[in-house]
Amino acid sequence: MEYLKKYPKLFQWLFLLAVFFGLCFAIDVPETYKFIRGQAEFVKDPNQSVYFFLGKEVRYYAFDVFWRLPPLLGWLPIWINDSLFFLMNEWMPMEFWNEDTQEFKTRPLLLQISRNLTSFMTFLIELIREILLGGLETIVAFTSWDFIDAYPWLELPGLPWTIVAAGATILSFKLSGKGLALFAGLTMIYISVFGQWKPSMQTLSFILVAAPLSFIFGLGLGIAAYKSKRVEKALYPILLVMQTMPQYAVLVPALVLFGVGDHAAVIITMVVAVPPMILLTILGLRAIPPEVIEAGRMSGCTNWQLMVKVLIPTARRDILIGVNQVIMVCFSMAVISAFIGAKGLGFNLLLALNQLNIGLALEAGLCISLIAILLDKMSLAWANKQTDYFGNLTFFQRNKNIIFFAASVVIGIILAYVGTFIFKGSFNYLFEVPHNKGISTADFWNKGVDWIFDTFFVYIKAFNTWLIVDVLQPMRALYLRMPAVATLVLVVGAGYIIGGIRSALVVCGLTLFIALSPWWDRALVTFYMATFGVVVSCLIGFTVGTLCFQNKKSAAFMLGVCDIFQTFPSFVYLIPVMMLFGITDTSVLIAVIVYATIPATRYTIEGLRSVPIGLHEAATMSGVNKFQRLTKIEFPLAFPHMMLGLNQTIVFALFMVIIGAFIGTEDLGQYILKALSDKNGAGIGLTLGICVAFIGLIFDNLIRTWVGQRKKQLGID
Amino acid sequence: MSETVIKCESVFKIFGENAKKMLEEANGKVDAKTFQEKGCIVGVNNASFEVAKGEMLVVMGLSGSGKSTLLRCISRLTDATGGKIFIEGQDLLELNNKELIDLRRNKMGMVFQSFALLPHKTVVENIAFPLQVKGTSTEDSISRAMEMVKLVGLDGRENYFPRELSGGQQQRVGIARSLAVEPDIWFLDEPFSALDPLIRKEMQDEFLRLQEKLQKTIMFITHDFDEALKLADRIAIMKDGIIEQLDTPANIVLNPATEYVRKFTEEVPREKVLVIEDVMDAPSKDNLGDLKVSKDEIIENVAEKILTQEKNVEVIDSNNNVVGSIKPSKIIDTVFGGRKNGS
Ligand SMILES: Nc1ncnc2c1ncn2[C@@H]1O[C@H](COP(=O)(O)OP(=O)(O)OP(=O)(O)O)[C@@H](O)[C@H]1O
């Protein structure tokens, strides 16, 4: 009784677990139940039950409701699909002026909007692409094909790679100094020499459109939400879902709305990249001390000046994290959107992975990662740049960068011209190293992979078999063995114990959505892979983080490593694991673990760092040794922060599990991938995406609620 | 009496959801307790006063008594819930956005309790900020800011960021920033509280010197009675949002209006507040020494002279007419025993 009073929560948890396991044992597996493999689901079968809703037919295998709930939401994907179709093709037909045919034409409104948006995006991308690579579509856009036929010299010639490389180097030098300049130069030379110039520039032109647009929209909407409670309330649920929605899932509806190609990729990228930008903008603006705003007001700022000169710069830290996220997402999407026809490195990467040409994939992946890191560092340096008011500079000193750049343009052109004589008849390497004509180390890597495989095959295979047979399969079987009711009770009970009735209701709603969708079994599989990944990642991340924290230098180093790893597009992680483990669940899980360990490590270090120094000193003074200090002071205080890390770890893990579908898994991701090539896939893809997002949100809700209470108890915040 | 610059007429500031409605219902009689029960916090309660041109009004009171809130109302950083505020005869609450901005750009300066520097700007940039906002050219604003940097003794640190400065140094940047536009009306919220005693004294003297020269209209918040006595023309004492008394330092000490003010001023060294005139007796020729003191001298400054005299001292006015006399024992009473009541 005494214990009951002392630890009421503990007993609630024990009771909950008892009920959960009780239900698990009490409800038997129905004899007819079996995990349905991918294709079988669409087969019509007389054993299936059928119901109609909103004129849609839903077929499913009925079980005891305690075991699996019937898919009462089965009509939703079909309905979404039909609605989308209706909106695009029939809704609100209007007269629109058509430039080409010079007459009015009737078109549905949405289709017209989509067309206009599409041509605008295409124009932007083409413009940048042609400046970098040459071409004539931009000129044509302003004039006509006849015009270009008459004046063929108007075609943009494209910049020789030497000029772009020099430009990037000079810009980096101006922004940050020697280190970055060196990095920029080497990156550009690497890209060129390895014959990745063209795809790289294609990717770059895509990013140079998507990233600034995402930044502007994110910042703008963030400011709007900061200023108006109503806007924020309207945006918030969308933002939450988008934060945990796997990027794959957005592809399918976008395909329907915008078709295939780079423009569609840009639009989707914006859809994915804008939400974190908005959230971080709001976060940063909210954190500004009110007195700073008042000081701005008292200085006589107009509203515009207040925003531009006081609020945004003061919130710079968080906004910069937003920019970093935008860039990260853009590169990630640069690869993923190759599925819907975006050109560039991503396409090459996917192709190489598909052909299991690890060497080529590695080169493309390295290129993407290098460009990503470069852009990230450049944007950071740009935001941190300071003006010097006191330097008495000569004209040359002030304009030296422009002068250098002008010089390098001239030299570049001369070199390219000279090149036409040197490389007569073959490719002009001083202008552009064509794809597949540069140095390639692909063979070397492929041989290396083969060697590793031949040499360590036995061990890898043994490890693989052990993991799959003795760990993963039993674990998966256990997850699938959970009756739906038991899972619901567990989740809702946890919600109630942690956050009271409100949390319980939210979590219950989210879980029910998944349980009533046709993909509960898949969701369980996704969930099992994510759990495995998260547990291992957390163990590694917390340990590594804690160890690194013991020393200032190693902590800073580790954070730097996390930064760099975070900039890699998620697909890149698949390369090395496929190199070692081939196409198996192990590969996916290891990619998940590596990817999800980043936030776990980072938040551990940052959490421990956030413990006030005064407390360290106070603790040391009261004679606590290092270990006691860690367990008694630092861990408890850093825990809320670390739990937010757990939150991120879960989201990262879920994303990677879904991407893992590319290697071949039997979870929600597999269906999303399938929906991509299904002409009626939009509804399915979106619903699946929402299911994954909801898995993330269940944990998000529980963790945040708990962290909030914990913070209150500790009196932080 | 010179012209009024700041004028408040029953100003209220109440924080909370439906503060306005509750204030109307209360009919001008606001009780902090009952409001708090209904979820409203009373910041300023029925404040009415005037500040004349060139006058320095010091606002005192315990933490949370509403001093900063009062200042915020007068600078219209928050809108007062009720009442009227006039700045140089203009109704502050009637000003539109543009007029308000003009007023702040040209007339008002404010030093904030927690410095409120812009973290992304260096010392000079912070100080030049109000000028740049006004549209002054970069060159002019920076050179003006450099003057200010020198004035507050931060030369050599002009390119530091606020985070690289100590609290006192940051506060000096705040002071310099508020002075950059040469405001007529100057609001200072505990401007010297973060400074060490030496610099504080230096800044106070500098402040007085500046005031002598510039004759600004000043509202000054402080917790330090010595500081208030040194600077104030008049002192306002606040409690729970109410101005308990607003008067000259001597009157506040001699005639506290409420029990609270009496308690508040109990520990104040009288000899620093009172002048000879406040404690002298009628002129008499008994036991007179040769020392003569002016009636406007602060007791502290002449106490030693009088006490070493051991004889009664004649008090004279500015025209050398004898207006009274004073016994050394009276001085001793005032300094050591005078806690009962001065006169
Ligand atoms: N934005 C606000 N919202 C709600 N209540 C507020 C707000 N600002 C101030 N208050 C309340 O108004 C009261 C007066 O606060 P104010 O800051 O004016 O005190 P102060 O006299 O300046 O105190 P200090 O000497 O500590 O600076 C306090 O009870 C405070 O809690």
Ligand SMILES: [Mg+2]
């Ligand atoms: Mg205050």
